[in-house]
Amino acid sequence: MKGDSPEIAAEALKTGRLVMLPTETVYGLAADASNPQAVARIFEAKGRPRFNPLIAHVANAVDAETVAVFDASARALAEAFWPGPLTIVAPVRDRDQVCDLARAGLDSVAVRVPGHLKARAVIAAFGGAVVAPSANRSGRPSPTTFDDALEETGQAVGAAVDGGPCAVGVESTVVSVLDGQVALLRPGSVTREELEAVVGPLAEAAGQGHRSPGRLALHYAPDAPVRIEAEAANDGEILLGFGPGVGEARWSLSASGDLREAAANLFRLLREADRTQPKGIAVSPIPRTGLGEAINDRLKRAAGFVG
The missing domain is CATH 3.90.870.10 (DHBP synthase)
Structure with missing residues (x-):
């Protein structure tokens, strides 16, 4: 359109x-x-x-x-x-x-x-x-x-x-x-x-x-369950990586570890991963400083935690 x-x-x-x-x-x-x-x-x-x-x-x-x-x-x-x-x-x-x-x-x-x-x-x-x-x-x-x-x-x-x-x-x-x-x-x-x-x-x-809007416990959630603070993907999961060499390049929130790049990619990659119908979506640890506070807030809600 x-x-x-x-x-x-x-x-x-x-x-x-x-x-x-x-x-x-x-x-x-x-x-x-x-x-x-x-x-x-x-x-x-x-x-x-x-x-x-x-x-x-x-x-x-x-x-x-x-x-x-x-x-x-x-x-x-x-x-x-x-x-x-x-x-x-x-x-x-x-x-x-x-x-x-x-x-x-x-x-x-x-x-x-x-x-x-x-x-x-x-x-x-x-x-x-x-x-x-x-x-x-x-x-x-x-x-x-x-x-x-x-x-x-x-x-x-x-x-x-x-x-x-x-x-x-x-x-x-x-x-x-x-x-x-x-x-x-x-x-x-x-x-x-x-x-x-x-x-x-x-x-x-x-x-x-x-x-404030956006304060429900389960929010921003794809159909697949989201697991945060993941060091690696379990069987059937897609890992959204953060940082150099973490996971597949296709699914990296930011290969360079840039928080602004990760924020810009977050919802798009959650949606794209969900379309592949995985058993789950794992997400690498994200620093909690600066913009990382917002990213972690969204991820906690996607995973079903109030945060």
Whole structure:
């Protein structure tokens, strides 16, 4: 399928239809954030639990503050990392712009300005906030290519924008900025160290996990069972290797041990390995520093651990 233009996608959003939206993180299944019926179509297409809130994507930081109430820390984070793969959870300002269903009934809202030019072009042409969870069926690995996104939920969309392979490959970092404290709710490519360089030490996120998307225990999971921290493949398994000489080159997350390369390859290789119908998918140990925190978080959820 040839991708549609941002203008065609924006028209589809205005009429309550869903749109396949490229971002720098993963492909999203987008809908008008203010339209409960359109948002419900996302849940239907994904089979997504209704208690899991969605991220409102906006065209710029000014628009973000029409949706959410930002304090000085939120503005500092937005200035440092937007457009880009950071989601800020803050008190909701306008409940009509992001409906209750999209917020899972919470008094907070998750918002970000995506780094992908085509994503921002669609949102700007639409003229409002767009919710766009990953375009996979719920619990499955997130799609990082146009074809994979179409395979997952393409039958549910009224338009689809091809933005090429996703540069980042894992979902955005999510932080809450509530009651004067900044807490990390979901690790991503904006690392803990980068966040703390802007706002100082992060607070504990105890009791706030429900405010972030992607926090189910079993998430990002292929059909084959996933075994993490594996030194070698068992009989019938495929090993996703990390580092020089680990496993087959075809299945290497990064032969050079580069965490950004591993993040970009993670969901694609989980999906490709799963298509071969192995007995299981084993994954080499991944360092837990920097971006490795996000990779390990996704792998724990793919393996069925809360993490």
